[in-house]
Amino acid sequence: MSGMAIVDHRLRSVDDLAAPHACRLLEPDLTALRIAFVSGNYNCLRDGANRAQNRLVRYLLDRGAAVRVYSPTCENPAFEPVGDLVSVPSSPLPFGRKEYRVAWGLSRAVRADIAAFAPNLFHISLPFLHGSSALKLARHMGVPVVAAMHTRFETYPRYYGLGLLERPLLARLRRFYSACDRVVVPCQSAADTMRAQGMSENIGIWTRGVDPDEFHPGRRSEVWRREMGFPDTVPVIAFLGRLVLEKGLGVFGEVVARLRAEGAEFRVLVIGEGPARAEFEPRLPEAVFVGYQQGEALARALAGADILLNPSVTEAFGNVSLEAMACGVPVVAADATGNRSLVVDGSTGMLVSPGDIDGYVGAIRKYLENPTLRKEHAVNALVHSRAYTWDRANDGIVGAYFAALGAK
Known part of the structure; x- marks a missing residue:
């Protein structure tokens, strides 16, 4: 189809990942695109979804597309936004998670701004509230919609006693x-799950990338480890993510307690911040909490670990797993959407049935008791991560954009 990138993904060796012919592109012509980019949270928080959105907008703008972003904003955003950001009137979440902003719909002024911008495509990343309003507006304007799925919202209620x-x-x-023209998800397992749930049949892949100049094994610092109190010969198990219940904090704490009770020798590193820290920290009295990290500091902390334990089942992709793999750290993760497509079980890490404490304990013990296996999987994880570049990831969504436009 006209305007789409042509990619050669046939890789024959590790060296091919860095070779000029590894990803041959005919640069897509995006100058005809005018995208109303509707986000639930574009830069209020620094998380994987927001970083991916900002990287995508930069990619689109650099290639000549016109993009205008519509999102709730806050007084002290986590980082400077990419592109033109129009603030959607919002308020803090009325209960619990005050760091999130809620816009119940699109205001008249925002609707007028969209009309003046005259988009020929809507990109919507929130399936509720003002995301639903944007979908209705797009239908009224006769403009196609590509929806981006970033997280498994339907799994959240179970963590807050709201399973009904x-x-x-x-x-x-x-x-x-099902009302959108196209849906993009970060990996094949997410696409399979959405099809099984009857969400849509028009599903494409907009995967994620990792910056190898930022995340790599060379970030490991024995000096930093010693400053954290980690002996040179003792393995470190890391948690990385926002400290919220839906990230699997309960499972992580239970696994650590079981390993301690069985006499395993290790240390625990927790990277991240969030409202559940007050509840989580007492469960890990010997752990080192380094709080929120970013950039080189995050890469150093990740590379300073020996195993990443990621028990979350709410992820659509699992950015933390990819970043750990790029640092040469094997991953023990829930066999759920995202990690199932990213972690190669028995090669770059190990996949465990969600909530299976015995399974997690057994997988981690294999790494603790077999340093050779741990190093072998660390190398495999690093090699596997090199296929995930941001340009290749963002090429994927271009196909969905043109498919939606072609369908109209």
Whole structure:
């Protein structure tokens, strides 16, 4: 189809990952695109989804597309936004998670701004609230919609004692995604899950990338490890992510307690911050909490670990797993959406049935007791991560954009 990137993904060796012919592109012509980019949270928080959105907008702008971003904003954003950001009137979440902003719909002024911008495509990353309003507006304007799925919202209620809401939430998500022209997800396992749930059949892949100049094994610092109190010969198990219940904090804490009770020798490193820290930290009295990290400091902390334990089942992709792999750290993760497509079980890490404490304990013990296996999987993880570049990732969504436009 006209305008789409042509990519040669046939890699024959590790060296091919860095070779000029590894990803041959005919640069797509995006100058005809005018995209109303509707986000639930573009830069209020620094997380994987927001970083991916900002990288995508930069990619689009650099290639001549016109993009205008519509999102709730806050007084002290986590970082400077890429592109033109129009603030959607919002308020803090009325209960619990005050760091999130809620816009119940698109205001008249925002609608007028969209009309003046005259988009020929909507990109919507939130399936509720003002995301739903944007979908209705797009339908009224006769403009195609590409929806981006970033997280497994339907899994959230179970972590807050609201399991009865899961089925109606699934129905709500099904109505939204089925009304869009195209849906993009970060990996094949997410696409398979959405099809099984009846969300949509027009699903493409917009995967994620990692910067090898930022995340690599050379970031490991024995000096830093010693400053953290980690003996040179003792393996470190890391957690990376926002400290919120849906990231699997309960499972992580239980696994660590079991390993301690069995006499395993290791240390624990927790990288991240969040509202559940007050509840989580007492469960790990010997752990080192380094708080929120970014850039080189994050890469150094990750590379300073020996195993990443990622028990979350809410991820659509698992950015933390990819970043750990790029640092040469094997990953023990939930066999769930995202990690199932990223972690190669028995090669770059190990996959465990969600919530299976015995399984997690057994997998980690294999690494603790067999340093040779741990190093072998660390090398495999590094090699596997090199296929995930941001340009290749963003090329994927261009196909969805042109497919949506062609369908109209």
